[in-house]
Amino acid sequence: MSRIVLLHNHLPDQPTYDQLEAFEGASIIADELKKLGHDVVMTPFSLNIPETIDAIRKADAQHIFNVVDDIAGDDSLHTIAPAVLESLGFTHTGASTSILTTTSDKLLTKKLLRMRNLPILGWVSMNEAVDFTPGAAYIVKPVNHDASIGISEESVRVMDDLSSFRNHLNACRKRTGWDYFGEPFIAGREFWVAMVECGSQVEVFPPAEIKFNGYADGEAPQFITYRAKWERDSFEYNHLGARFDFDPQDAPLIEEIKRLALACWQALNLQGYVRLDIRVDAQGHPWIIDVNANPYLPFHHGGLLDAAQHAGWDFGRLLTAILNQD
DSSP: EEEEEEEEEOOOOOOOOOHHHHHHHHHHHHHHHHHTTOOEEEEESSHHHHHHHHHHHTTOOOOOOOOOOTTTBBBBGGHHHHHHHTTTTTTSSSSSSSHHHHSSSHHHHHHHHHHHTTOOOOOOOSSSSOOOOTTTTEEESEEEEOEEEEOOGGGEEEEHHHHHHHHHHHHHHHHHSSEEEEEEEEOEEEEEEEEEEEEEEEEEEEOEEETTTTTTTTTOOOOOHHHHHHHHHHHHHTTEEEEOOGGGGGGGHHHEEEEEEEHHHHTHHHHEEEEEEEEEESSSSSEEEEESOOOOOOOTSHHHHHHHHHHOHHHHHHHHHHHHOO
């Protein structure tokens, strides 16, 4: 087989929940690659870039498997890793710098997909208001952060007018230093659909419906928060689930979700492996909520590995497909 550099996040001394799970995920991937017969060199990526480059060169590997999604504690810096690799002529798995830069900007992604007439909700930022509805519920999110960072039960609130809306966005920015925007909150079903590049084709895996088990009791909001995604001792995490089997009446919706996923891939010229988040409104209309071009591979509920396994793939086949992309 081949030697592989598995480029992963540097684990700080006091990691957050998502940083710890990302490191564990990288270890899981390394173990699976070793089962396939590969020689794997675990290589952390830090802001000491010369040291990282030196480690990559010394490994003399045939492949670089990039799972970096956080640098120096900031997930918005993850585009630095592929940028460094590409500047030195190294090929790597996953999305390119340009694609990650585009999809990491949620507002830019929304605008590009709207231009292709895909179902994208309006938004309000500090300098834009698209299809604003006074008195409607909105969910407020960071513009340039993924992994549900900055998302909590307080993220959804009714917005009465643009002035108070922007005051809230500005308060969020002052608290964290990040830019924020808001989009209408759809209190409906949530689906994740994963895709992987296979040569000239794109494999669209079976969509997963995210299940908020027990959430109706009022213990937690029925959307993905940071606690639900990462905090293992939380109610939200332990009551989150996913299903892949649907009633016959859902068949048209599932096919439409898969069609939208492929259309999104083509519109953004995606590559590697991707997860699309979709919410369905009370009228049964699906809306594209998020495009994650650097998703966490082994995520437990409805993620890429889960979806691949429901399509009959094992972990080894998925990793081999990803390796063949670089």
